[in-house]
Amino acid sequence: MTAERRIRLPFKGRFWRFIDERLGLDALDYNLPKHGNTLPYMLGGITFFAFVILILTGIFLTFFYDPNPATANESVRRIMTDVMFGSFVRSLHYWTAQAVVISVFLHLVRVFITASYKRPRELNWIIGVLLFGVTVTFFFTGTILKWDEESFQGAAENEEISHFLGPFGLPLSPDLAPTVPILARMYALHIAILPIVFGAIVLGHLFYVHHFNISPLPWRRKPKAEEKEEPREPFINHLKGILKFGLVSLFILAVLAIAFPAPLGPAPMEGIKDATLPLWPLLPLTAVDDLFGLWWVIPATIVPLLFLLAVPFIDRKEELDPRRRKAIVTLFLLGIAAFIILLFFAITLSPGRALLGG
Amino acid sequence: MSEHRLVSRGVCRISLALISFAILTVSPMLGVTGVQGSLEDLFSGVTTLLAPYSPHSTVNVDGTISPGEYNSNVTYTTSDTGISLSLIHDNDSLFVGIEGPSWRWVALGVSSDNGSTMGFIVIARAGYGSEYLVQERLASPVTEEMTFLPLGAHLEVVKEFKAAMSGNDSIVELQLSLESSLWSLGPGVVYPTVVASNLTAPFGFPAGISGSDAHFVGSYLLRPGDDLKNVNDLLNGKISQIPSLIAAAILTIGIVAIFTEFVVRRRKL
Secondary structure, three states, rough: OOOHHHHHOOOOHHHHHHHHHHOOOOHOOOEEEHHHOHHHHHHHHHHHHHHHHHHHHHHHHHOOOOOOOOOHHHHHHHHHOOOOOOOHHHHHHHHHHHHHHHHOOOOHHHHHHHHOOOOOOHHHHHHHHHHHHHHHHHHHHHHHOOHHHHHHHHHHHHHHHHHHHHHHHHHHOOHHOOOHHHHHHHHHHHHHHHHHHHHHHHHHHHHHHHHHOOOOOOOOOOOOOOOOOOOOOEHHHHHHHHHHHHHHHHHHHHHHHHHOOOOOOOOEEEEEEEEOOOHHHHHHHHHHHHHOOHHHHHHHHHHHHHHHHHHHHHOOOOOOHHOHHHHHHHHHHHHHHHHHHHHHHHHHHHOOOOOOOO | OOOHHHHHHHHHHHHHHHHHHHHHHHHHHHOOOOOOOOHHHHHHHHEEEEOOOOOOOOOOOOOOOOOOOOOHHHHHOOOOOOOOEEEEEEOOOEEEEEEEOOOOOOEEEEEOOOOOOEEEEEEEEEEOOOEEEEEEEOOOOOOOOEOEEOOOOOOOEEEEEEEEEEOOOEEEEEEEOOOOOOOEEOOOOOEEEEEEEEEEEEEEOOEEEEOEEEEEEEEEEEEOOHHHHOOOOHHHOOOOOHHHHHHHHHHHHHHHHHHHHHHHHOOOO
16 A cells, blocks of 8 residues: 555545546646736636537527528527527527627737747647637527528528639538538538537647646746746636636626527518628628628638738747737737728618518 | 748748739639619618518408507608508408598509519599599519509409598508419518609509609518517618627727737736
8 A cells, every 4th residue: 555545635635636536637737927817818718618608508509499491590489488598598698609709809819919829839829710710600600590581691691602612612502412401501510510620629729728838928038037037826726717707707698698688580581682780790791791792701701811820920030029029910900900990880881671572 | 040931931921912912813803793783773771661460350441540450560651742551461461551641642562573573553533532543553664764554444453442531631441462463472572662652643644653753662571470570670770780889899998908908008927
């Protein structure tokens, strides 16, 4: 019998040792720089927390949702009216999805400003950008599922864009499987394919966050000899902070879900187009469509994504301070400004509501 | 910096520039245009008349419009002549109530074939007395200036018709077939519709309606499951952008806060 096993720990201690031995939780027993426990450095964790809410509420919704185009809208209406807690759960899913887009966007901005994409974290930046893309795709497919006029319009525009893309657009196009409704494919994407992709990518993201630790503050990467090393704190404090902010966010989202239930428009109608506007994360693309035409939505999506993917290879100097990375930071901020301007512009748009005839 | 690194950096930058350039230049060659047909021009952003669904219609076609007979929430009033239309439908018929100052004629036209033709019901007063006539006509194609083909004395669409004077107002009630040679209407579809009226001039025959008399609108027969307010908000552009505005504001504040934290304040920890 080893000396360790001879020590008689109290029940709580024995319980945790039992768990730790089997789950390897001691891997979380490491220290972070103190700044890692500030809100800007917890945005990724808060996003993850919100994703857990989305998964749980999403599982609940799948029990009652019917992805048949003829009955999908009605099934969502039944969730809102007949299912116990259905309205609250769907509304929580709706508000949390929007909160995720905000937090993931802010996380990306923080990582960019603090140059956390630089060596040796280039790969994790790329993984993060892919996660951002997956999040937006999640959001888009989610807006289709309620299958009201707004969803129908979104699906129609998606189909039109898929035709612009030629063979590359086939996976998005109804032409791939004409007998399978596009709604069914969006549903499969939303509840099966994207979660698998997201799960795989997020595991990689978390692994590298752990592996490389929190990135240094951009203005004190190499403390001078006379300066004190930045204090460090246990990682568990970081998790506690994420939990704290996550629970506060959950409370706010729950209040929103009760006060402002998720909207549901009428089932798709015939003989009309452009009767609706999408939810706000997709509004900048609506503005691009309105200003330049639908085709321009393609470069407006791809070019920023390619730029973000290429950032670690464009900005390769060791400098982290945003004040000394004027060119790339200015370019990034211009992109953000364009996004915000297009967003506010689209908010001022009223739907065209062009009648096409019966 | 090594020469190799400089070269690879240059290649990356040039590649990105080429991708952007290719995307920007190829797009116009694909001939992507937003074609606006005349129908779309005429009916873009128009008001939509709603016909609620009532399986057991409360309408009594008697030339009087009593409170609750139609749904007053969806009554459409023409801005110039002040003539109001109320619609309601059951499984077979569309009921129309028309009320307003003593007009000379009122016309209601609906296109159920993608705007190629427009079926019209015209109600005209014979002179300034209380005698009213109803006629069925066909306009083709749908334009700003429409002329009509008379469809003969036999009425196929109008199942019932009653008109009366009430003070200075004319009131007309109609029961129209949803399925007829003039149109084929069903719930769940937004139809291009023309509501035309004139207070003074007699309805010209065979000349038709000019743009000054006509209001281009849509009409929609609600499905049994449709929520009236939902449909009205959607079809008449009453979409609140406040949630989007709040979200956009939160996002903007967050970005400014991050920028301030890391570029301006730079707190020492």
